[in-house]
Amino acid sequence: MDGAAVRLPSRRERSAPLPGAAHARHGPTQYTGDFTRDTGNRAPSASTHNNRMDVEWLTSTDGADTIAIATRLLDDDPDRAGIALARVVEDPHRRALALTQAQLRGIAVAKFGPDAAALYYTRDGLEQASRRVVADRRARLFVENGARVVADLCCGIGADAFALARVGLDVEAVDADAGTAALAAANASAIGLADRLRVHHGDALHFDLSAVDSVFCDPARRKDGRRVFDPRDYSPPLDAVWSAAGPRLTAVKVAPGIAHDAIPDGAAAEWVSVDGDVVEAALWRGRAGQANRTAVVFRGGEAIELTGTGRRDADVGGLGEYVYEPDGAVIRARLVAELGDLIGARLAHPTIAYLYRDAPATTPLAVGWRIREVLPFHVKKLRGVLRERGIGRLTIKKRGADVSPDKLRRELRLSGADEATLIVTRDGDRHVALLCDAAPV
Ligand SMILES: C[S@@+](CC[C@H](N)C(=O)[O-])C[C@H]1O[C@@H](n2cnc3c(N)ncnc32)[C@H](O)[C@@H]1O
Numbered sequence: 001m002d003g004a005a006v007r008l009p010s011r012r013e014r015s016a017p018l019p020g021a022a023h024a025r026h027g028p029t030q031y032t033g034d035f036t037r038d039t040g041n042r043a044p045s046a047s048t049h050n051n052r053m054d055v056e057w058l059t060s061t062d063g064a065d066t067i068a069i070a071t072r073l074l075d076d077d078p079d080r081a082g083i084a085l086a087r088v089v090e091d092p093h094r095r096a097l098a099l100t101q102a103q104l105r106g107i108a109v110a111k112f113g114p115d116a117a118a119l120y121y122t123r124d125g126l127e128q129a130s131r132r133v134v135a136d137r138r139a140r141l142f143v144e145n146g147a148r149v150v151a152d153l154c155c156g157i158g159a160d161a162f163a164l165a166r167v168g169l170d171v172e173a174v175d176a177d178a179g180t181a182a183l184a185a186a187n188a189s190a191i192g193l194a195d196r197l198r199v200h201h202g203d204a205l206h207f208d209l210s211a212v213d214s215v216f217c218d219p220a221r222r223k224d225g226r227r228v229f230d231p232r233d234y235s236p237p238l239d240a241v242w243s244a245a246g247p248r249l250t251a252v253k254v255a256p257g258i259a260h261d262a263i264p265d266g267a268a269a270e271w272v273s274v275d276g277d278v279v280e281a282a283l284w285r286g287r288a289g290q291a292n293r294t295a296v297v298f299r300g301g302e303a304i305e306l307t308g309t310g311r312r313d314a315d316v317g318g319l320g321e322y323v324y325e326p327d328g329a330v331i332r333a334r335l336v337a338e339l340g341d342l343i344g345a346r347l348a349h350p351t352i353a354y355l356y357r358d359a360p361a362t363t364p365l366a367v368g369w370r371i372r373e374v375l376p377f378h379v380k381k382l383r384g385v386l387r388e389r390g391i392g393r394l395t396i397k398k399r400g401a402d403v404s405p406d407k408l409r410r411e412l413r414l415s416g417a418d419e420a421t422l423i424v425t426r427d428g429d430r431h432v433a434l435l436c437d438a439a440p441v
Helices: 011-015 045-049 052-058 061-076 081-086 092-118 123-128 132-144 159-166 178-190 238-244 328-332 336-343 379-388 405-412
Strands: 149-152 170-175 197-201 214-217 249-254 268-274 277-285 293-299 302-308 322-326 355-357 366-376 391-398 418-427 430-437
Touching: 052 061, 052 092, 052 178, 061 081, 061 092, 081 092, 092 123, 092 132, 092 159, 132 159, 132 214, 132 249, 132 268, 132 277, 132 293, 149 159, 159 170, 159 178, 159 197, 170 178, 178 197, 214 238, 238 249, 238 277, 268 328, 277 328, 293 328, 302 336, 322 328, 322 336, 328 336, 336 355, 366 379, 366 418, 379 391, 379 405, 379 430, 391 405
Parallel strands: 149 170, 149 214, 170 197, 214 249, 268 293, 391 418
Antiparallel strands: 249 277, 268 277, 293 302, 322 355, 322 366, 366 430, 418 430
């Protein structure tokens, strides 16, 4: 027990299995040691939260039992769980470790689904982990494009590496942070993937790629707790990973806000959204038939794709009876013109991404509203009209107008029982307020 007193759960406690307890005992992890000269300085400091000793303890029987107790105490009373755990576990560091795991396992369900209770996390690692649907699709693409042995060069706690292993690939996973790499190895064992997944601690750029046919990398995009936007500041930097991967089938995950001119020559880029949120972009090399730009829109677990060059201008006409806001992935991929063609819609201003039609359209790639009235954007006049219409609740959206929705809502002094959506935008050079139905079509 290494000095820390852990009260083992009573028989009654044991008879009610706790999340994590059933999975926490697992076989030896596959973990290879340092292979680089210098690994410490590139990893984000917050992810060193768990060192390898911590991971050894967390994955031991004592650790598993303590996490199980912490989980139950958190379920019983989150505010008193720390105090209650102090009665049974003397070591404050281990209490903190166990409580953190118990909390993070609860949060992780959204990303890891049923595996969540078996896995070990750092807060950073969980936050940065890819979503399962996105990682699974990417893994299938590696297989479809002939990959057999893939290096995951920044594996974190392992979300992408697991997806790659689950589709049958051999995975060499690398992380520069010792504690994170140890967690990834423990996690691979905990969910039965250790036979296909080896974890290495070291710098991605020093990893020997001679035995792999493909490369995935999800570089760290935070430095000292802050997001970095320039891909040259990623760890490792985008251009360095891109050239280290050589001619292999390669995917590098990047921030969705990446500037199009920062995309390396020859890379095909895709932007991915899940239920309306743009979650990532990925740059690919060597994928058969991939368009220059792709928007991948997940709705209810299903992926819908729109492809194009990212260089076309959409048709511009007037407003219509229906307005459509393209999914963020479509906008980021610069595929508004392609979406306009697909649904037969036009812009009302060449640089504002609202599309207009005269009849409703059904598409998972955009959200649309029926326009009730086109009003001039004038606060006093709007206030009067909204009063007359009895609109007391308003969702305010804007594009191409310098408006603060909260401030505008206050200025409109709404009252009434009806509800609507107000879209402030431009029709050519004229600012307009489109009074729309509350619910999308
Ligand atoms: C965004 S996270 C990866 C998340 C992972 N794809 C997942 O889904 O769980 C980035 C990881 O890169 C690691 N890292 C940063 N610089 C590195 C480097 N030079 N070599 C290897 N790993 C590095 C960090 O420690 C961090 O765990």
